[in-house]
Amino acid sequence: MKLKAKTQRLYLVIGAMTALGGAGALAFSTLGDKATYFYAPSDLAGKAPPTAAIRLGGMVEKGSLVRAGQTVRFIVTDNAKTWPVTYTGILPDLFREGQGVIAEGKIDPGTGVFTAETILAKHDEKYMPPEVAGAMHKVKSVT
Amino acid sequence: MHRFANPARFLRIARWATPITLGLGLILTSVGLWIGLFDSPPDYQQGESVRIMYVHVPAAWLGSAGYFGLAVASATALIWRHPLATIAARAIAPAGAAFTAICLVSGSLWGKPTWGTYWVWDARLTSQLVLLFLYLGYLALSASEGESGENRKGAAILALVGAINLPIIKYSVEWWNTLHQGSSINVLAGKSTIAPAILTPLLVSVAGFTLLFAAIVLMRMRALIAEQRVEARSRRLAEVLA
Numbered sequence: 001m002k003l004k005a006k007t008q009r010l011y012l013v014i015g016a017m018t019a020l021g022g023a024g025a026l027a028f029s030t031l032g033d034k035a036t037y038f039y040a041p042s043d044l045a046g047k048a049p050p051t052a053a054i055r056l057g058g059m060v061e062k063g064s065l066v067r068a069g070q071t072v073r074f075i076v077t078d079n080a081k082t083w084p085v086t087y088t089g090i091l092p093d094l095f096r097e098g099q100g101v102i103a104e105g106k107i108d109p110g111t112g113v114f115t116a117e118t119i120l121a122k123h124d125e126k127y128m129p130p131e132v133a134g135a136m137h138k139v140k141s142v143t
Numbered sequence: 144m145h146r147f148a149n150p151a152r153f154l155r156i157a158r159w160a161t162p163i164t165l166g167l168g169l170i171l172t173s174v175g176l177w178i179g180l181f182d183s184p185p186d187y188q189q190g191e192s193v194r195i196m197y198v199h200v201p202a203a204w205l206g207s208a209g210y211f212g213l214a215v216a217s218a219t220a221l222i223w224r225h226p227l228a229t230i231a232a233r234a235i236a237p238a239g240a241a242f243t244a245i246c247l248v249s250g251s252l253w254g255k256p257t258w259g260t261y262w263v264w265d266a267r268l269t270s271q272l273v274l275l276f277l278y279l280g281y282l283a284l285s286a287s288e289g290e291s292g293e294n295r296k297g298a299a300i301l302a303l304v305g306a307i308n309l310p311i312i313k314y315s316v317e318w319w320n321t322l323h324q325g326s327s328i329n330v331l332a333g334k335s336t337i338a339p340a341i342l343t344p345l346l347v348s349v350a351g352f353t354l355l356f357a358a359i360v361l362m363r364m365r366a367l368i369a370e371q372r373v374e375a376r377s378r379r380l381a382e383v384l385a
Binding site: 006009010013016017020021024028033035036037038039040057091092093094095099102118119120121122123124125126127128129130131132133134 | 184185186187188189193196218221222223224256257258259260263264265266303304306307311318319320321322324325326327336337338340341342
């Protein structure tokens, strides 16, 4: 049976899009964590610490923040593993304990401490008024 | 399908659909933005800068939804060769590109006070920038093909190939670690992590901008059809006079 021209074109487009989708899926699964913006402490644990500059991301562990002049020390956690970080400089407004953070820098080969050159604050997907947040956490508004 | 692909029938529907979508869109956008900017609470972490979201989220949604429309119209043009499908695609592209640009700029302005940077090359931001480039590529290719009197087949194929970027944008925040936060609204599950006082103006504003987008596309489609008719008429006239 000879297909109508437009039916042929329909199958061609469907076939081409399926092949393209498959190729894309293969490409991106190979890309894997090379396209990741930062590593969590769990990604680094148990491996030889990378010597190149990397980004380390996670939560600032509550109660871990220590300030000494312009320098801060804190612990980044992903609720499984943790990593100590030190940074000297100006912190973004949203930087605080219990919030997401991404540190750019290097792991000190001697001490294993992550020395950050840049600190970015990460925002989560929750949005609420200060009163609601205050009632939920039974703390005063942090803004 | 064929019933709506008839330009005369389309023009009859578009004649009354344009003022309705435009009017409703203007009202809902004004209400959504008014509540969002002046009559809604700040966020417990970001403070007042959360208000950028009332423009950023509708722009992001329309950038992606517009591209989906562009891809569907291009597929229809390639397979069934409806002239109206090509016109729809050409009408959507600049509007979608504009909203994608608004999304990128507003997000960047929000990023500086919130994250501490205007731009990073994470998966979400990068894939959204690629979306803008796909729109610009479509516009350039379509314009050059239009001059040679072609069916704009190349531009349609580009639009279809680029559609692979849509799921990448959507799931970039799940597949990879990104600076951009994950999705707040799960449409399929009907769940959101946004408090009602912030979510309500956001949804009104999304609905308003979507209707405005529809009105822009309808107006552009009518203009493109009129343009084609003028061209066809002047060509006939030139033949008669020659």
